Amino acid sequence: MQQQGPIGVFDSGYGGLTVLKEIVNTLPQYNYIYLGDNARAPYGNRSFETIYHYTLQCVKWFFQQSCPLVLLACNTASAKALRTIQQKDLAKIDALKRVLGVIxxxxxxxxxxxxxxxxxxxxxxxxxxxxxxxxxxxxxxxxxxxxxxxxxxxxxxxxxxxxxxxxxxxxxxxxxxxxxxxxxxxxxxxxxxxxxxxxxxxxxxxxxxxxxxxxQGNIVAASLQDYLQRHPEMEKLINRGGKLKFYTTDSTSDFDAHGTVFFGKPVQSEHVELEG
CATH class of the missing domain: 3.40.50.1860 (Rossmann fold)
Structure with missing residues (x-):
């Protein structure tokens, strides 16, 4: 039996918080963790190879936190890394886990x-x-x-x-x-x-x-709701309680100040060092 865990929401910085905000409004019953890779942001002008490497590294971190489902709430990561991760990496890491995007x-x-x-x-x-x-x-x-x-x-x-x-x-x-x-x-x-x-x-x-x-926020939230209704086997792997945890690879004080603007509510983050 696979362990239950929260939904992971990823972005290179703060922007994904606008998506998380709408997801929480639509699906408040689940637990969520958010990771902003602020130390390496922005992703927008980086190469495909670099974005793929950074995104895969962050996806693996979410899986280590027991997330059965990770949403790339980042257009650049969704555009340049999602397909390769879905087709090449998931089967090798854990075939039961899923990574979705916003495009x-x-x-x-x-x-x-x-x-x-x-x-x-x-x-x-x-x-x-x-x-x-x-x-x-x-x-x-x-x-x-x-x-x-x-x-x-x-x-x-x-x-x-x-x-x-x-x-x-x-x-x-x-x-x-x-x-x-x-x-x-x-x-x-x-x-x-x-x-x-x-x-x-x-x-x-x-x-x-x-x-x-x-x-994109309300569109992605509605799509996620539909996805979980169509995939009850995944929905059962997500734990409940309405808890939110925020992580950043950079300064927590900066993340909290900016994140509050994007999320619309006070944000309190923890710092994380990524390896690999």
């Missing part, structure tokens, strides 16, 4: 929101370069036209608490303008980075009236 749940439903058949993706360089969103959307909605916009400065601005300032407004407008210049008919914009919900209102104000802006 597929979003691409499964994005076509339901667009009337014009033209959607925009705002993301990090790494996510855009991976082409993961275009590839996955093509599977579900081959008729959609997908336009991607890399926004390399948004994560650093948000993580440094500068996203409310005029300097950030300049870059937010720059990126939204560049996206719309690709096709003014875009009527649905996906925020394909878990940091971007913190500037969702600013982005929406810069887009034409009626443009829908999708954040």
């Amino acid at each position: 597929r749940p979003t691409t499964e439903i994005i076509g339901l929101h667009s009337r014009s058949g033209k959607v925009g993706i705002m993301a990090t360089n790494g996510t855009v370069q991976s082409q993961s969103y275009k590839i996955e959307i093509e599977k579900f909605y081959p008729q959609l036209q997908v336009y991607q916009q890399a926004c390399p400065l948004l994560v650093p601005l948000i993580e440094n608490g500068e996203h409310e300032n005029a300097g950030a407004d300049y870059f937010i407008k720059k990126y939204t303008d560049e996206l719309l210049a690709k096709d003014p008919g875009i009527d649905t914009v996906l925020l394909a980075c878990t940091h971007y919900p913190l500037i969702q209102d600013k982005i929406k104000k810069l887009l034409p009236v009626g443009t829908e802006v999708l954040a």
Whole structure:
């Protein structure tokens, strides 16, 4: 009999807390642990090989904490590491454990929101370069036209608490303008980075009236709920109690201060050193 454990939620930094927030709101009965690999963040501009190595290392850490299920609440890790971990590593580590990402749940439903058949993706360089969103959307909605916009400065601005300032407004407008210049008919914009919900209102104000802006948190939460209903054998392996634990590979004081902004509630973390 496999040991019960919490759901693991991973991100390279703080952004995954916006996803965890929605998951906890939707599924408050389970226990969760969150790991932010802040010491090596951001992942967005790193190579496929480096991101895969870092992500696999963190997934193994979650498994050591008895997590039967790990969610990569990081678009870059989902784009560049998830498939290899699922296809190559899980069978060797523990075939009963599962690792899920945030890209597929979003691409499964994005076509339901667009009337014009033209959607925009705002993301990090790494996510855009991976082409993961275009590839996955093509599977579900081959008729959609997908336009991607890399926004390399948004994560650093948000993580440094500068996203409310005029300097950030300049870059937010720059990126939204560049996206719309690709096709003014875009009527649905996906925020394909878990940091971007913190500037969702600013982005929406810069887009034409009626443009829908999708954040991933509630989409991923609903998808996880559906997954657990369809896989009762996995659901039985998750322990209950509504407990939350937070870990970071960097400064706990910094994580707690920034994490509280992303999670919307006070966060108290523990430091962890990763090996291997």
